[in-house]
Amino acid sequence: MKKKILEVKNLKTSFFTHLGEVQAVRGVSFELNEGDILGIVGESGSGKSVTSLSIMNLIEHPGKIKEGEVLFYGKNYNEEIYSKIDLENPSEEDLKNIKLYGPIDLSKLSNSEMTEYRGNELAMIFQDPMTSLNPVYSIKNQMMEVIRRHTDMNKEEALERAKELLSMVGIPDPKGQINDYPHQFSGGMRQRALIATAISCNPRLLIADEPTTALDVTIQAQILELLKDLQSKTEMSIILITHDLGVIAEVSTHVVVMYGGMMMEKGTVEDIFYNPQHPYTQGLYRSIPKSTAKTKERLIPIEGSPPDLMAPPPGCPFSPRCPNAMKICLEEAAPLFKISDTHTSACWLMAEDAPVVKGFKKTKGAK
Amino acid sequence: MGNYYIKRVISAFITILIIASLTFFLLQLIPGGPFTRERQLPAAIEERLNERYNLDKPVIVQYGIYMKGLLTFDLGLSYRILGTSVNELIAKGFPTSAIIGGLATLLIIIVGVPIGIISALKQNSTVDYIVMFAATIGVTVPSFVIATVIIYFFAGQLGWIPTFGNSKPLWWIGPTIAVSGYSISFVSRLPRSSMLEVLRQDYVRTARANGISEYKVIFKHAFKNALIPVITYVGPMIAAIMTGSFVVERIFALPGMGGYFVESVTNRDYTVTIGMTVFYSVFYIIMVMFVDIAYSFIDPRIKMDS
Structure with a gap:
């Protein structure tokens, strides 16, 4: 069995603005194993970026993680010791061992404690490489700063490591270009430099928040290829946030579909692409242009717009736009129905006593 | 280059x-x-x-x-102050103005910049409101009012400093504060707004995501970027305050350049007016050049060879 890296449990993050509470993430749970590439897909405002920032504990004022746990199984995690602990009824020594060898709840750490993990065991890259590097410091300076922050390397060693990383991410002349300033790099090169910095301390988990959105298509493909390649070399796990199903199909092993701050469907990439069991996921597929389509064939959009997260609908967030919505959908959010060991869907159509709708399979035993 | x-x-x-x-x-x-x-x-x-x-x-x-x-750097003879050349007048008045102006510049940078940074970091807190209120007052109250208040309280009521003259360092305090009042207030607002803007930038988030400590995020990554508006203002400001303030020099009876300059205009002392103007212009142009050079050191995107 693969080792677990991250376990997000019932995460709720809100932004407390002057106008009221914006419930950006409303109860998200998922797990990530070593080597997995988890794609989180959803439209703007679905809560995917806030989820990733919550994992990094980088939510800024007025945002706050309201509830839930982000359990990280980092370098300190010792399965042998941890599995022996009676979690229901821990002794004093057990409590000490849980602290030392158990998973760490990142959402409970202070900012200064968090800096030990960020850029070290956990790393993150962002959407816009053009603005994500500090324009007034050289690539060398910014990379060495991170390397020396988390390791005991001296200047020469850190410089060597930085050059090695740059050549790993495909910068043609790392020796010369490491002295360059960000403005001398193209967008794609900047994203490569940012990836190099992010993986400099061999993170167990890399979060990539729309890493290719700001790049043109050919560069997008190269960056995705690079991430896949680095993942296979280093065995790190990746969470890839995107609104592009094509990107997910290309690199992910697992997928979480988010809408209105909640999870709609979760499964392996095969589950989600070959057997989508949520009206929202199916709607997303219908709105993708097909290369096999006849001319003038119209795309089928999802009518309506995403919910107002200041006052989210009491039921399923997708119910106002859902072609299959039932009475219960408007009143109560569906639990995650288990379709297979890997595949779950938060749709009432999965319930045993739900009406039969073409394209949906009911799960056994669920009500 | x-x-x-x-x-x-x-x-x-x-x-x-x-x-x-x-x-x-x-x-x-x-x-x-x-x-x-x-x-x-x-x-x-x-x-x-x-x-x-x-x-x-x-x-x-x-x-x-x-x-x-x-x-040939000969600014001519003064029409009014007989037998004295403009060069001599500048040589006589500039040191006084420069000392007060230099001290004021130091005060502005040492007090104004940190105040701005603190209020940016404590945005919308009581400290921020107090500082920004004081800064607004400082910008709006003219230097002669500040000078008069200083004289009234510190020289008149408390007797700590004399009302005029400049022969001892202690006596420079009054004019220095009066000269720097406006600029301290102005300068303190600059790093505040630029810092607030810079702290929202993506690269600050990147630094945080890479585990850089908050101290370094602020003083390394944000500060250098927030410095540009301060330097833009401070350069020409140095030229302006080191060449003397007529009002403050009058109130504290200091023999600085500002007095000669204003008097020369009312007296039609052509050579003095032009001489002082040229002197100020040279000073100003040099400071602007320094500012441009400083830019290129702070921000590598600004190059000096185009």
Whole structure:
């Protein structure tokens, strides 16, 4: 069995603005194993970026993680010791061992404690490489700063490591270009430099928040290829946030579909692409242009717009736009129905006593 | 790079010539002359004086004579302060103005910049509100009011400092505060707004995501980027306050440059007015050049060779 890296449990993050509470993430749970590439897909405002920032504990004022746990199984995690602990009824020594060898709840750490993990065991890259590097410091300076922050390397060693990383991410002349300033790099090169910095301390988990959105298509493909390649070399796990199903199909092993701050469907990439069991996921597929389509064939959009997260609908967030919505959908959010060991869907159509709708399979035993 | 500086020096030189010429001709447009008084001088004396100072020659010839002197750094003789050259007046007044101005500059940077950063980091807190309220007052209250208040309380009521003069360092406190009041307030607002903007930038988030400590995020990554507006303002400001404030020098009875400058205008003391203007312009242009050089050190995107 693969080792677990991250376990997000019932995460709720809100932004407390002057106008009221914006419930950006409303109860998200998922797990990530070593080597997995988890794609989180959803439209703007679905809560995917806030989820990733919550994992990094980088939510800024007025945002706050309201509830839930982000359990990280980092370098300190010792399965042998941890599995022996009676979690229901821990002794004093057990409590000490849980602290030392158990998973760490990142959402409970202070900012200064968090800096030990960020850029070290956990790393993150962002959407816009053009603005994500500090324009007034050289690539060398910014990379060495991170390397020396988390390791005991001296200047020469850190410089060597930085050059090695740059050549790993495909910068043609790392020796010369490491002295360059960000403005001398193209967008794609900047994203490569940012990836190099992010993986400099061999993170167990890399979060990539729309890493290719700001790049043109050919560069997008190269960056995705690079991430896949680095993942296979280093065995790190990746969470890839995107609104592009094509990107997910290309690199992910697992997928979480988010809408209105909640999870709609979760499964392996095969589950989600070959057997989508949520009206929202199916709607997303219908709105993708097909290369096999006849001319003038119209795309089928999802009518309506995403919910107002200041006052989210009491039921399923997708119910106002859902072609299959039932009475219960408007009143109560569906639990995650288990379709297979890997595949779950938060749709009432999965319930045993739900009406039969073409394209949906009911799960056994669920009500 | 070297080429750029040569170009800059040449353009600065031309700028100064234009400023001197404009000042010269504008002063000629003002009715009256240096020797026009309420009490009419005897015609013979006025004629002699005009001859002595070349005022009897056509304007264009006077201009030629003046410019010739200017090119050899000779700013001419004062019409009013007899037997004294403008060079001597500057040499006499500038040290006083420069000491007060220099101290004020130090005070502005040492007090204004940290205040701005603190209020940015504590945005919308009580500290921030108090500081920004004080800064607004500082910008709106003119220096003569500050000077008068200082004299009233610290010299008059408390007797800590004298009301005028500059012979002891303690006596410089009053004028320094009066001169720097406006700029401290102004400067403290600059890093506040630029810091607030910079802290929202993506690269600050990147630094945080890479585990850089909050201290370094602020003082390494944000600060350098937030510094540019401060330098833009401080450069020319140094030229302005080191050449003296007429008002503050009057109130504290300091023999600085500001006094000579303003008096020269009311007295039609042409040579002093042009001389002081040229001196100020040279100072200003040098400071602007320093600012440009400082930019290129702070931000590598700004290059000096285009």
